[in-house]
Amino acid sequence: MSWSRASARRSCTPPRAATAWSRCMTDSSGEATTPLPSKSVLDEVIEQRRYFHKYPEVSFSEKETSSYLINRLHEMGLDIKPCPTETGAVAVLETGRPGKTVMLRADIDALPILEQSGVDFHSSIDGRMHACGHDAHMAIMIGVARTLIDRVADLSGRYVFVFQPAEEIVEGAKAMIAKGLLDKHHPDAVIGLHIVSFLQSGTVISKPGLMWSGSDAFDVSFSGPGGHGGMMGRRGNVLAAQAFFIERLHTVVEGLEHDGVQCHTTVGNISSDGAWNIVPRGVLVQGSVRTFNDSLREQALDRLRDLLRETQSEFEVSSNLDLVHGTVPLMNEPNVTRTVLEVGHELIGDRASLLGRPLTVSDDFAEFLTRIPGCYFMLGAKPEGEAPAAHHSPGFRIDEAALPVGVKVLAGAASRLASQQ
16 A cells, blocks of 8 residues: 555544544433443454454455454354355344344455564565455454444444455455345445554544545566677666656646545556566566546556557567556545534544545545445554654564454444434
């Protein structure tokens, strides 16, 4: 993910003061009715996060993770439902009382990264790491489920817990939807969160409407004749072509912005089979373009195609563009977002705040939001006294003290939404 740290820091403001919504926090005797986790629940959340961190699995390969989740959810007494995808898990809590159906989603996949975080519970699988916080997302969801189970006598409605595979390649949500997840469970609202390592620990930040960009991942290949390193010039030189392409890639999004934030493009991988004295016949460039709406997306992709044509002509190589996967911009529904932030404000005060401008980061939770009213929020987890390592980097770490806040806000928001008329 390409996090826009500066805009996230400077554009957060407290939500409007809670009004009638706060009455849902107490009953007629003044006793709190928002479900709060017990100490044993919060202890388990930390234990589960560390377990998941030790055993990471990448997109659509999360078989052991899925099996573990299903067993634990069954032990907790949830009704295990068929998962529409080969990996993942779905479980339901029925209160037996009228109310809304609220879906809660946690992503479960890890990344192909060799961990260098220094934590005692580091990955046990070389070249695999939970470097974006999905281990924490799963643990928080287990904590939310336990919290709601413990308070089920006070709740109404129905809760659907979805553990989604393959967020990192933004294909898991689409696969679950295509295979009937929403048709089966008919949720009235969907909520979820994402750990953010550079935001103050224990903060909750969201935004109604557009919060995160959409993304298109691309594979660009250049092909030429190849040749001797000492005799090859520009003509047919695929490495010179890819350098030209990458150096000018920023022009694809120049001037394309929304609410003062420019669209974003980056390269994450370059591969070829050349050597110090061999100019290869082919080179692959992999990257992404992140945009905020359909119009900006089409403009950026048109410019990308124009840049490829220019590169072909300049170096007399052939090229191919493959848009391998992508997801839409993340659009939070205002009323659900208001509920989430007001629950957050009631629980943690001004540490629950509004994001002022959208970020150039993407998540396929957005696919659910195109079909169901919902809210995704950021949970700050910056390690105290550290300059945080970036998401998707080998040194990624989080402050586990933030996890209880995630449990409380998700559980409180879910119960509030389920009880609304």
